[in-house]
Amino acid sequence: MTWVDGKQLLTIKEFAELVGVSHATLRYYEDLGLMAPAVRADNGYRYYDPIQILSFNILKILRKLDIPIKDIQQMMPKRSPEFVLQMLEDQERLINLKLDWLREAYAILHMERNLLHDGMEARGHEDEISIRHLTREYISLGPANDFSGAKSPSEPMLKFFKSIGVDEESVFYHVGWYYEDFAGAASTPQRPTAYYTVNPKGRNVREEGDFIVGYSRGFYGDLGDIPQRIAAFAEKEGIVPTGPCYAIHLFDELSIQDPTQYLLRLTVGFTKK
DSSP: OEEETTEEEEEHHHHHHHHTOOHHHHHHHHHTTSOOOSEEOTTSOEEEOTTHHHHHHHHHHHHHTTOOHHHHHHHHHHOOHHHHHHHHHHHHHHHHHHHHHHHHHHHHHHHHHHHHHHHHHHTTOTTOOEEEEEOOEEEEEOOOOOOTTOSSTTHHHHHHHHHHHTOTTGGGSOEEEEESSHHHHHHOTTSOSEEEEOOTTOSEEEOSEEEEEEEEEESTTOOTTHHHHHHHHHHHHTEEEEEEEEEEEEESTTTOSOGGGEEEEEEEEEEEO
16 A cells, blocks of 8 residues: 555555456546546556445446446436436346346257257167156147148148247247157158147146157158057067157257258157056
8 A cells, every 4th residue: 555645545556456357447447437546646646545445346246237337327426226226126127037048048958958968878779669767848739730631741830830939938949749649650650649849848748757769860750660660669578559659859950961860769658568
């Protein structure tokens, strides 16, 4: 500390070290009218009163809350409890919106990571059929498909996309094929009962339990020979594949360039004979 005009003051270097910012930041805040030195000597040196550490900490708190510099500038000359409260409430609303966005982004990231991890775990034994215990998973089922009145095979899917178009959350999640029973998946794989999205906020649930699981490579929605392999596996194991069935792509255009090599997982409910 240095004695200036009978007061013990801090040099700009000392003050910057104590508040944890650079000299340039202090000069920048001075230019903006937010934090001027207590004394500006004739030689141009800046000196700060130790009590200004408290004032600067308030600025740091406001910036930590991501309050824009321009809003802080507006606050300083007319600050009052009412003005500051309103500013903080406005910022709280913005932070809540950001938190909602971050939770949504995390859910999407978590889903994508889990699907990719499952696909990578299946490498080397994609032709195998197995029984796996799966945890509860929330999904959003679309409307029941009506292929009988459809003008084209893609019309029910277009209807599904229109139905989730108003749901800004579901549109970000992977789309799957839902079959009410295994017979439908085996006989008419291109005609699922409904489409769905893997949505952690979904209104529907795939309950926890044991499922028959198989994998196949191919275009979107191509179950390949999974139903036939599952039927053979079930006969050997003495179980009956009943459904419901959930088909979802673990590898798609996000991670695979060749659309004939997308990796699909079919999950089928079953009962014992």
